[in-house]
Amino acid sequence: MKPLKKNATYDDLREVPEHFVAEIFDGELYASPRPALPHTRTASVLGAVLLNAFDRSRNGPGGWLVLNEPELHFGNDVLVPDIAAWRRTCLPALPPDAFLTLAPDWVCDVPSPSTETIDRGAKLRIYAREGVRHAWLIDPLRQSLEVFERDRRGRGCSARCSRAGRTRAPHRSMPSSSSSGRFGSSATDRQPFGRPCAAVPIMTKSATVIRQRARAETDV
Template sequence: MGRGKKPATYADIEALPEGWVGELLEDELLASPRPAVGHAHCAFVLGFALGGPFSLGRGGPGGWWFLPEPELHLGRDVLVPDLAGWRRERMPQPPSPREPFVPLAPDWVCEVLSPSTARVDRHRKLPVYFREGVSHAWLIDPLARTLEVFRGDAGGWARTETHAGDALVRAEPFEAVELGLGALWLVP
């Protein structure tokens, strides 16, 4: 944040035009328009692919809650990952449907990278997720057609896997089910 500039507040998020996503990082307002079609498709398909086996227990172990684009209140930071998941042992019940945000850090986050957000997602949001105890993070680039898998350890994030193209993968923490990356990409 620049010198002499007042810290951004939640009121700044509420003042954004309709359709914009606002986040607060280190007292700075970050605003971005709704994502492009390839980004939205990727997040939707991934949520669908993980939701059946891990949230509903259909063809998988269950034990998770997933939310698309949840508003997370993590200390003074307000973040909106593309997808987030909580192990039911940490969050036995989902938040009330009336709750506008989630104050409990997820166990897993996924950021779908866009050219305009990739740097913030990678260099500013990942450290906050680590600070708050998120154990796994995925960065997906639908243009480069890649999935990077990270696990939090004592020293920070460790990239454990990188997958590309149409690979069939078992990526932690969801290695119980095979995921076909090809379904995530819109091919023109």
């Protein structure tokens, strides 16, 4: 995907028609078309699971605030993840604004063929820079889930997912890059969140991964 404009401002972003998702990365304005139905369905199902268990405390631990497609402002960068969540200890209530400047604790993007490059590139890099601890990429066409994590000391690691479909939370002792704003299981990783986990079927495994994440968080 090519940028619509370089050295873009928020005023430029506001001129983008509403049927596009407009974002700014490193001064470049991008306008993504609204996703196809498999993308929308995947984000909707996962959002519902998260909202009930983590936001509204129905069959889950609660303690989180979950939003679909929030607009995030990090300096001059403007990002719109498909789903994002904040711990209520960090964000007890939503501000009256149309955007948030506080980085979420968890984000999820559902890449489409037109957005995969920026979802895996600029967005992951900016999430890492802003201190996002958990990032997910779900591909409904490949039926895969990729999980990335950063601990409180800024060390990164990737989730381990077996090809048989079983998913394990990241090992806290896994060695990682110590570079500022980077995640990874070795210093040679070039992706900002390190190497992705193996692919797993998403519709049957997402709830399991969510619960494992909750248990892992209580041990930190």
